[in-house]
Amino acid sequence: MDFETLSMGEYAERAYLDYSMYVVLDRALPFIGDGLKPVQRRIVYAMSELGLSAQSKHKKSARTIGDVIGKFHPHGDSACYEAMVHMAQDFSYRYPLIDGQGNFGSPDDPKSFAAMRYTESRLTAYAKTLLSELPHGTVDWGPNFDGTMDEPIWLPARLPNVLLNGASGIAVGMATDIPPHNLVEVANATLHLLDNPGADVAELCEFISGPDYPTKAEIITPRAELVKAYESGHGSIRMRAVYSREGNDIVITALPHQASGSKILDQIASQMRAKKLPMVSDLRDESDHENRVRLVITARSNRIDFEALMLHLFATTDLEKTYKLNLNMIGLDQRPQVKNLKGILKEWLRFRTETVRRRLQHRLDKVDARLHILDGLLVAFLNLDEVIRIIREEEQPKQELMRAFKLSEIQADAILDTRLRHLARLEEMKIRTEQTELQAEKIDLETTLKSRARMKTLIKQEITTDRDQYGDARQSSLAERDAAEVFDETKLVPSEPMTVILSKAGWVRAAKGHEVDPMTMSYKSGDAYLDHCFGRSQHFSVFLNNNGRSFTLATHSLPSARGQGEPLATKFNFKNNALPVAVSCFPPKAAILMASSAGYGYHGLMENLYSKMKAGKLVLTVPKGYQALKPRRIERVAEAHVVCVTNAGYMLVFPLEELPELTKGKGNKMINIPAKRLKSGEEYLLSTLVITPDQSFLVHAGQRYIRFKWKDLENYLGKRAHRGQVLPQGFRNVDRLESEVD
Template identity: 60%
Template structure:
């Protein structure tokens, strides 16, 4: 960086580049070190530390009376934090909100906001405050030489650089902040769990994050909502210091209603209701009929959702709401803080615990040394007083007659300056005989304390034991049970537009020229409907409005159409080509409607086929998908539903009167393709698979050959049983020119 140049006129000059670079760097460091990031020692940002310290200086301890918040804010910005009063007050409010802080530091009286609207707190001239009992964890050792002090902004008084926290507040209350080029997002944790982890680290200095996770399974927010982040993700987060945590609301069932009893951290019940109501208004939540907020003082969170009927799948509905509303929220985790070396760093869990314990041990050592210094100073004074009592007459004589009694006392009895000063300041009533006994008693007590302090300071093991005892005692005093249970849950899935539709029964009817419509109900006779001139009924199928219809063209492609979008039966319907892009030169040959896991037998006149699932027929593209491969001159057969893979038999008949039957299990299950050979057709090229169906015990097969037909029971087909792909046996005379077959199920 270039030096500042002083011109002849005495004016300092510097290039704009150097000046702005220097100014921005200074600003960045200020924001990082003195505003946005917490210190690992006490877990507080400067403004929070100054608020807590100012309140303690005002005497606002947990046992004192409340004082106006404006008084506190005035002291903070006037003595320590020369910034806006509103920003200072907001920081103070946050420390008072039990739904924001796991262990609040400020005890507020008045309106301090609500979970629905944390910013709805009253002005500082109306609210009153004092410190909570937990704040003693940060303040109780402040005047005992435990921390360093620094001048305030105008140098008129001192303020603590950090507070001597007896517990790792940086993990207990967490914090969020945005600095320049970095941010911090530290979640809250349970006091007892963190204390146990600290004790384990004291006993096992080489413990790693993996061991500490036995004591700290995850964050613990000030809400009863569930943490659903997988255990592996939580472990990864604590190892790296970065990650995310996902929370989900808790609900119960009451008389058919869904009652939400706990919301994720910082989720607003009013906003959740607004999000659900918005979906209802847009008709995207037809399975919900009513919504209300029954929250009160006894039940801070009680949101009631009433399903439309008891047939609604509550788990599916809640999964949709978790995916689309604030009933499930994710929180970024970035364990970035200022370490004991004064530098910002993203730390793993073991680094945080280890560094904080180092800070705590140093604090305790300084506290003990401070007390030892005081004890030694007092013992020194007592030694001088005892000399005075043993030579009281001579001391009085010196004081009465000497011009400089202090120097004479020092010379005569070998006293120090402080001892001589203490003797001179003695009051006459302290010259009683009993005082000598009191001095000796105090000497004995202080000597014992001195020995104990020196032992502790001289032994690292004793020091750690003391720290451990104090952490245990504080955990018993301030600790509580975990509030946010960590559970394993399935990932939330938003319902699709089709899933959200009502499942009303309809009959889909298609004409020969490809016009489709959906008539209400399942008792519809498609042949009785009106058709355009030159058009007539082709096929119909029962369905529900939340299903899809599959159309197969003559080339073996499959197309999907949402049934809820089809026109009613009052008119002629609409061309199926309006919903799909039919392949050139092809036309629709048949229609299938079923459930995703239903299986169907697919076959072509070429004598090949396979089994496929209904969900494999569904296409997301208007251009459809290739399903059945076949020669161009061979037609496809309508898919036949497989009712029982173990019992169904394939019945295949050629136009030349050859019949073959074999178990349907002999055919492969495929998503698409040509399939395997069903029946071996002749070499002439004129023979085709004219009919194919499925039957089992109790069914009846009808074979049609022109005007003739023959009925055959399942037991009659024993003569035609064979391996898949064989030639099959000839049907009786008169049935050498088969036109079609039909199976009548015993269940029909």
Template identity: 60%
Template sequence: MNLQANYEQIPLKEYAERAYLDYSMYVVLERALPFIGDGLKPVQRRIIYAMSELALGAQAKPKKSARTIGDVIGKFHPHGDSACYEAMVLMAQPFSYRYPLVDGHGNFGSPDDPKSFAAMRYTESRLTPIAEVLLSELGHGTTDWSPNFDGTLEEPTWLPARVPHVLLNGSMGIAVGMATDIPPHNLREVASACIRLLDDPDATIADLCEHVQGPDYPTAAEIITPRRELVAMYQTGTGSVRARAIYERDDSNIVITALPYQVSPSKILEQIAAQMRAKKLPMIEDLRDESDHENPIRLVIVPRSNRVDVDEMMQHLFATTDLEKSFRVNMNMIGLDDRPQVKDLRSILTEWLRFRTDTVTRRLNHRLGRVERRLHLLEALRIAYLNLDEVIRIVRTEEEPKPVLIARFRLDEEQADYILETKLRQLARLEEMKINEERDKLEEERARINVLLKSPAKLKSLIKDELRADAEKYGDERRSPLIERSVAQALDESALVASEPITVVVSQKGWVRAGKGHDIDGEALSYREGDSMLAIARARTTQQVAFIDSTGRAYATPAHTLPSARGNGEPLTGRFSPPSGARFDAVVAADNDTRIVLATDFGYGFVTRFEALTGRQKAGKQIISLSDGARVLGPAITADPSRDRIVVVTSEGHLLMFSVAELPELDKGKGNKLIEIPKAKLASGEERVVGVAVVAEGKGEVTMYAGARKLTLKWADLVEYGGNRATRGGVLPRGLRRVERIETSG
């Protein structure tokens, strides 16, 4: 016996390709993509048909959802009950479907958690009134029927939709190698566009967009996408739609009353709260959810004060949370040719109108056939009435009256059977009058149907009238207002930080930390073993802090990101990448437009804007050109360069004061000479500049330190050391000829 006779031997590559292709086509055609005719996926179609078979119309008493799902999976859809029930729940959620097809009783989820619906044994359901536009013509010969999965029943291949349902509720699905994202639309707008296309078959997409303004989601959130982008989306069948939440002011509070489609209130609260915990929303004091039955969406944001710019704050929230959300559009669907394709608006409506025309034609032909059959039977009754005695005689006397009737009155078998099955009470005179009246009405109806079938213009008029009637009966006003706005932009990071005073402390070994307030004594802090304070800078959390290394490169970082002074801080080399062997020598913090005096211990310096020190944070930027052996001094801030004075002190006790205006303003460089130092002393290192300070005209003081000695010079004392830039200056008293450092105040 040949055991291989029942097997087909093919290469594994060919088998895998064939199997995957079969699977792909099944997913595309039988699961993921909607059909353009009724806008439904197979599981949705089967649920609606099963509910109609269970007589669960809009006026019927609802039944347990488990009963419906049992019929669906037992008769038409042999898949998991949970997935099938979830598909039914989706059609019942008014926040998911623009025009729900299922009327759910019980817990069918909430906008906060759409998947929080109760089990199907607890809920009840029936069809909504608008489901009639899918089912009312089902028994009128308008659809093809195919066997169910086991061949015991038949199911409709599609439902005879009276409106373009594929656009009304949209669809989302992922197939193999393709996906669909069709947004929902307004029934009245879509019906109006169909009527326009019937009246003007040459109408362009721009013409149709005069009727279809844009998607219409179940929520009242604004659609802010510009009109030109919406038109382009309808021209290509792909694009995106951006929706934004609606808010209003209630006294000093902000109340959010509508959220974008499929955005949960709890997620919004979580996103805002996360920013508040990270101290990125200093302008918000409190956040509440006051949603209830009367107000399904009511999120309250409490600003910190009346000075908060509410519009600016909301723009930031739109940009950083799902209060503004973009939805992908990919109008991919199964066409009348049973092939998936991304279609533009005109193609969708044109193809659906072809589907609708065919459906109405089939409906009329089906009705015409029924009318003609009834007239055919009524003609047999008329003959019987005209020859009543003869008919009675034949029935009473003949053993086989049927062939005799056929031969005597030239009837067919159907007419003869109908006469023989007629009840005696129908032979009354009154019944004859009713039959004649029915025949007249049917003949009139037959004539009307024939006129419709022979006249394309009248058929179009009928389709338009039915579209208008359905749009009027089931349509409503647009929910998603179309308001063209620019995309929201997040606020700059510095604008989201509370402005608080801090003191930045840098150690000799390049460790940095920041303490709250401006009264921190850097010398009193604890340091790592072998380390000590190098410099401090008083700043605010909204400012940048700049560090200058021994090569003259500047690095900047936001002040609020520095570690707390409670610990030892962190090494600056973790934030920046200075050249090998470089050390950090100076620190300064200010606003971008503030002028800074930068100097070296060789006695050269210039004025620059603080912004010049920021920019390239990791690698830094070269600011000061250093001579061999020169060292960067601590920067000095000048509030008014035209009036402020600069004080320069050398290690030999020479002091010179001159106007800051005498220094050039540069973005980078070496600068000009500040004070005269003999070349020999400079070369040998005997004399260097120990510090520069800026004092305001008429006030301020400078303190010099030389070992245990110190000397404070007020404005009146400093005036005596005034002179021109690059001169030798005056000599300090004998005890301060070896100055180590200087400080300024006032």
């Protein structure tokens, strides 16, 4: 015996390549000729063999699936049935090939169809465009999986079904996403290309305005993008739901292709629960048999901006969806390729021309064969007595007839198979009439086969006939719309004064108004007040921990101060349990001063501290062993000065312009603290603030405080990074700084 020796790597490479080619050619990609994948082609062919035409009665789907997997497609019955259901869903297929009876799913849940033992099916009238020419020698045939019968390699499509119903699939290393199109538009473009072979894609797009999904939702992709996608074979299609306004109600009457109404309502409801849609009061699904899609969104009043609301919902829900366009298919050369629109129609016309040629040649061959038989029968009628004598007297009448009248074996067999009742004189007249008709048909067939013009005219007539019979109006209209835009969350809530309170254990709450005294509030056992800030409900609250990381929450979403709040640890991931030490709530464009106890700092904008991540955002680089100080709101005016005070009672005042403006980082040295005192922790930067000539501030040391006005700062003015001057006796152990306006 001969054995082939392969390395494991070579064997695996060959096996995977064989498998990938199988997936590409026999499973995932459609053939350009009939636009079908093998499983779809086998289902349609098996149903035609069962006589399930559009005029027949429906039969159990299980009967069809049994024939398909038993004769042609040796795979799972559930996957095969799902492919069959997909071809019957008028919300999935633009021109369904199967007419289903029973539960074949719904647009809201396409896979909610009943089992195949319950449903019944038959072919639709449109399926005739794939099957009507099958018996006329138009396709190649090959053995089925067990070699017991033949099946068609492709179906003789009379229209470019690959564009009409589209296809989607994932192969090995490639995929396809061909959207459906309108039959009338595709037929007109095909006819135009037949007459004008030099037409470019842009010219064809005058006929094909874009995909036509089985939904009345709008395609909002600009025309220029559509043309570019058809030129390259790659692109994307955006679809948007159709809605109207009825009083305070927004009524959605059409959804994007394969969008689920229940999922969309869940998406909107989750935003309502998160207080992101305060202008919406109610949601209803009023869909029924008469109104396949009717989703109702009720607004709280008629004074809201309905258009802005819908643009927000388009951006955040499946009311607007984007679909890939990837015109990848198996060509006539049996190779996968991404083709542009012109390439598809041009190649399909070659396929159609060859199909028509084979059909005409098949008919011509049959006409020739019949004329040959009629010639023999006519000889028999002209020599009827001699033929009867030969049949009665000769031992081998077939050979004798062939010898006596120079007939072929086929002609002799036809004479011998003729019944006695057909030997009447009238039959001779019928033969001559049939000969005349067949001769005329033969001349017409031969002339058409030899003439490119006549062939093209015939193809055009057939496409026009099918267009008029099966064509319909567009469902997906094309429109120019404003781009979807997410609401600025801070604009959705009323602007109210708020006080945000942070406890030492990391619990947060918010109270309305600025008259709240957080020191007198109740706290959980073992917990106490840490920090608070005054802000407004439409701003964000920023929590800063010792390590200089910021964490952000919408102020209006914070729990009420009537309770004890909620732990921030449930909303954020604090590394090494580094809980926040300060909270700030300023407008996004407010200028702030950032500093660390190591004496470094910078100034920037409040919005630079915002973060959407649960792990926070590093906004201040803090040297090891030190901590971040609370951000201070500042006024960046010409005479603004920074005040730095250490815990040891040293104070330095220098111009704000000497500090850098950053979005994040360590900053520059603000006040000089001796290295030994800083390293040992004996002295550190306690607090900072920024003052202007019209402001004053307080320095607290225990129960005592001292007020500094602008005129009192002359001895403390200096350059950034200087040591500064010591405060008066009794203020060598500073607690905090407080700014106040004179």
